[in-house]
Structure formats: structure tokens, C-alpha cells
Amino acid sequence: MIQDNASFFAQIRPVLEAEQSIGYDLIVISDGWELTQMIHNRWLIPLDRTRMPNFTKYAGPIAKDPSFDPGNTYTVTWQAGLTGLAYDPRKTGREITSVKDLFDPAFEGKVGMMADNTELGAVGMLALGNTDQPNSTPDDWRAAAELLQKQRDDGIVRQYYDQSYIKALENGDTWVTQAWSGDVFQANNSGFPELEFVVPEEGVMLWHDNSMIPLHAAHPVDAMEWIDFYYRPEIQAMIADWVWYLSPVPDAKEIIATKIDDPTVANSPLVFPPPSLERQFREYYTFKGVDDHEEYTSIFDPIIQS
């Protein structure tokens, strides 16, 4: 079973280190420390763009040339998503517009934060107005950590959640929480229409789940064709209409609106973001190496686990 990026990576790393095939031709990993290590260790097969005409033709701006893999050398976005805020307006009694609302003492014990240190650090920096996080420094991280530590010490944080944050929001355990866009959309359609996803005024974190081909894959060319197949608008339309995350192919919108006839998804700014929303997208910091990652971890982990 594949649970998350970290444990999956822990499984495949020893095999790749032994220079053997991990048995997959195609894997999907989110941008983050694990992907960075895959690239640094050259454990991925570079993509042959001549075999990927659909990507070249249909990929939208969110899929092209991401900061963690310049020029899409090794990866192509499968789906993307946003980490913003979600809240229950009946509980908060007011509109939530800013990541600073996560630090409001009025919501003491009712704020959900993410246990993932990348997400936690990112929102801490956003709260301090840091919108250029790929260029952030350890000083920025420490400033964010200080803010987050205070939020924790003041009893504002209910819990540092994994995927279960959305259940906590649905159950009323939290009123405001860090949230992934697709989850909130799904909650809206499964009995919790009152929950709202917010793109905070400071910006919203954009993440990508990326297709890639591990070294020693048995059928790399087939994998490339498959990755490219996903970029046909009619195929992408089917995926986007099912998973409700950001679609990397803007042309799929038209097909969802007409052929699939699902205007809710076609008109959702969280599946097909308008340019005004795209300007709000912020990128994560990409780790430069092990020491860099260790420093980051040592700054944010004590907040999550104490």
C-alpha cells in the first residue's frame, strides 16, 4: 500500500540505491523533499519531449516549468492543487480572508494546522507576508517558526492534522483550518455544503502531483506516451471531472462543460482557475540539499511534536 510520499520514498530508495528496478514504469510524487532527492540522485529518466506532443500543445501555465523541476526535465504534472484555508462560517461568525485568521485568539482551540512541516512552514511564512518562498532563507523559517510556536503556546492550535483535518472540520472540532482545495470541494458535495475554501489575500500555496519515470524502468517509452496521453483534453476532462483538483489542461474545461455536461466542475475556479486567481498562486521552497532540509526540519518539527 502506498500511504504518502515519505513512506513510499523510504520503500523505493534502497532499491534505487542498489541500482535495481523498483518494478514501476511510472510513479507519481508530489513536489517536495522526496522529489528533490529523486532529482538530485538522478534516479529519474529524463523525459523526451518529442514524444510528448500533447503536453507541448495543451499544458497550461501551472504545469509548465515549475521551480522544482525547471523546464520539466524529469516531471510532468498529473494534477495540481492548492493549500489554502477552509472554514465553517456558521461557527466563525465572520468571513475568513487571511492566513492571519489562523492566529486569531477568538478561535482558541479551534484552529487546525497541518502536521506536514512543508505546509506548516509555508503558511507561517505567508502570515509574515513572505510570498517569494522559493528564495526564503533560514532566517525567514525561524521567524515563521516563532510565530507558529506562539500560536501553539497560546492554545490556538487544536491539533496538527494529517489527511484527517477535513473530518475535524466536518465534525466541528475545528472552525478554521489549513486545507487542500479538492477535499473541501468533495466535502461540499457529500453533506457539508456550508464549508468554504478560501484563497487567502496573502496568496495560496500551489502544489503539484507529478508523473515521472524511475531509473531502470522496463518500459520508459510506453510510460512517456502514457504521461502524454493524460494531456489529451478529452482524457484530462474525465480525470478533472472525477478528482476535482486543478487541471493542468485548460482546454478540458470546454469538454467538461459541453460533452460531460458538468457545469459545477467546469465553472469551478478551483479546477480551472481564472488568471486573477493564478496570480495568487505561491510556490514552495525547494530544498538545496540534505543540510538545508535538516535545518528546515529542525526548525519546524519541534512545533509539531512536543
Added chain:
Amino acid sequence: MSVGARLRRSIVPYLLSLPAGLWLLVFFLIPLLTIISVSLMVGNPVEGFNLTWNFDVYPDAVSQYATQYGRSFLYGGISTLIALVVMYPVAYWIAFHGGRHKSVLLFLILLPFFVSFVIRILSWQFILADEGIVLGTLKDIGLLGEGVHVLSTPGAVIAGLTYDALPFMALPLYVSLEQIDRAHVDAAADLYANARQRFLRVILPLSAPGVYAGILLVAITNVGDYLSASILGGPNTTMIGNVIQTQYVQNSNYPLASALALMLMTTLLVGMFLYPRTFGTRRLQEYT
């Protein structure tokens, strides 16, 4: 006796213990030695780990995670005691008054095992939600203030640990109570012991092996548990199991994770070793 027969007699016991010995070697000793050597390595997942006999990892681990260590033993201890106090009467009742329904009653105690622990603990998360069926109702009729919550508190974590421990505590207690020769109890009654004396001076001492085994079984699992804290806990309830999991899986800090796990194991082993000595009789050790 011939030389051959004597030789056979002297090596046969060793041959017979070979499977068990091999089992211990392959599944306990070798992994244990591996963990010890990993804990003394220095390095990182990208450049690899090298054995440098870095003993500093142990004091570092203690200074970094003393709180979580202490908390694990505190939560583990409290939950074990509660489970004992709750389950002793239950086991007693089944053993002495269960009659022909004993096996049905035992089956009922074991019934929760048919559902995965993760699912059961998630159900508690649902039941104890701030506006769930329990707290929500109590708040609606005004018995509880709006701000009251159970989840994310130490109480919720200890309750989760206790809940999981109940059957493990009940079974050894039941076995030892069931084995008590009723003639002893009758004899005590014949000698004018009242009900209280019969319990305190006959039944309780004779059930000591069950108490011992129950405590051992429950305390060891509960001190190292991480599910309860991660599902029912809050920002200040992290246990050492959670730290080990994060260090191992998320951070790939294998030396630190190994050192923490070894220290936990050693502390528990020392406890296990000292425990029967403080608890008393030789019989206890024979029992285990």
C-alpha cells in the same frame, strides 16, 4: 551407560533447542544488533550512513525528547492501572459467577478484536467529536459549556490506550482467577474468614500471576503506542512512538529513530526485570 549414549544425552537437549535458538538469532538477535549499529551511525539518506560509533546520539535523544519519554511512561502507567481496576471485577465475576456462560462472556470480551484497532479508535474520534453524539447532546441540553472538548487532550489519549488494553488485561486475570482451587476459598470460609478477608488474603494473592502478566502485557504495548496519540491526541500529547515514527518514516533519521527505539526497549526490559523482584514471590517468575 556407554560413551555414545552419554554423548547423545548431552547433545540432545541442545539439538532440540536449535529451532528456538535459530528463531531467536534470526528474528531477534540479528535485528537487534542491526538496530544498535544503525543507532551509532552518522550520515544522511542521500550520502549514506557510516558507522562511526557516535554514542552522542543517546544523550542527544534524551535531551531532545525527555518530555515525550516521560509522557509515554505516564500515559502507559495510568492506562494500565485503570485497565486493571476496571477489568479485575469483570474477570472475577466471569471466573466465579459466569457459570455455563463463561465462554460466551469471554467471547464478548474478545469481540472487539474482530474489528481493526485503527477503525475502533477512529470511531472514538467520531463519537467524542466536539459536536458529536455525546458532547453535542450534552452541550445542547446545557450540561456542558460550549468550549469543552475531549479530543486532543491527554485524557482522550489515555482513554484510547485504556480502551485498547481492556481485553489484554482481562484474559490473564481470568485465567489466574479461574485456576484458583475453590477448596482454598471454602477452607478460608470454614476458618471463619469473612468475604473481605477471603478476597484479600486468599483470592487476590492467588491471582497475582494474572495481575502480573496483565500489567506486563498492557504496559509494554501502551508505553510504545502511537496510534492513540496520533488519532485522539492534540498538540501536547505526543508520545515517544510518534516521535520514532516521524524520525524513521518522515525524516529518514534512522540513527536517531533507532536510538530512541533501543532506549525505549531497554527501559522496558529493565522494568520487566525489576518488576517481579519488587512484586515478590518466586512463583511469579515461574509463571511468566
